[in-house]
Amino acid sequence: MQGPITLFLIAVTSLVSWLAFSNRKLADRLILWPPAVDRHRQYDRLVTYGFIHADFAHLLFNMVTLFFFGRLIEQIMLRVTGNWWTYPLFYVAALVVSILPSYLKNQKNPNYLSLGASGAVSAVLFAFILISPWSLIFVFFIPAPAILYGVFYVGYSIWMDKRGNDNINHSAHLAGAAFGVMFMLFMEPQVMQVFLEQLMNPRFGR
Numbered sequence: 001m002q003g004p005i006t007l008f009l010i011a012v013t014s015l016v017s018w019l020a021f022s023n024r025k026l027a028d029r030l031i032l033w034p035p036a037v038d039r040h041r042q043y044d045r046l047v048t049y050g051f052i053h054a055d056f057a058h059l060l061f062n063m064v065t066l067f068f069f070g071r072l073i074e075q076i077m078l079r080v081t082g083n084w085w086t087y088p089l090f091y092v093a094a095l096v097v098s099i100l101p102s103y104l105k106n107q108k109n110p111n112y113l114s115l116g117a118s119g120a121v122s123a124v125l126f127a128f129i130l131i132s133p134w135s136l137i138f139v140f141f142i143p144a145p146a147i148l149y150g151v152f153y154v155g156y157s158i159w160m161d162k163r164g165n166d167n168i169n170h171s172a173h174l175a176g177a178a179f180g181v182m183f184m185l186f187m188e189p190q191v192m193q194v195f196l197e198q199l200m201n202p203r204f205g206r
Contacts, residue, residue, distance in 0.1 A: 003071025094123035098176035123180030
């Protein structure tokens with residue numbers, strides 16, 4: 001079975017999110033709410049927020065993305081490190097790192113809430129882009145090279161984060177993307193050389 005840990009993460013996230021859709025008490029306990037972390041030392045919320053979602057569309061988009069890109073990254077990390085736990089460690093760390101900027105910014109804000117696996121999924125996606133920059137990614141059924149999608153994704157996230165007029169945590173997307181790239185380079189520094197070689201020799205769809 002390809003990507004068993006990715007499939008396990010998808011299954012757990014889908015189950016917990018589905019339960020939280022109809023269980024407000026569960027959702028309130030798992031969501032990232034800064035006062036709960038500061039006052040009650042519920043540090044687990046820095047991870048659990050990534051296992052619940054705002055609605056089914058939010059859940060579906062994240063899990064489909066994780067399914068298509070997570071399995072390859074899982075295999076690569078296992079092959080490079082020889083340890084099965086590298087990938088789940090990467091995923092959980094991505095949840096924490098991606099939310100930290102937002103958490104620190106809103107640490108004293110009792111009205112701030114955040115949920116969803118988007119930051120960790122961004123880390124997985126950008127790890128994939130680093131490995132295979134010219135692979136085609138389908139964005140709303142339109143094929144686009146992974147590297148071009150990555151550039152657009154970062155630019156759009158920066159722009160929307162500055163505007164701040166929607167309910168999407170764009171800073172978590174950016175932090176997750178940066179973490180995905182840095183983790184891959186720390187794990188295997190030669191990835192950068194391979195990335196640059198691929199970048200200079202476009203092979204669309206590969």
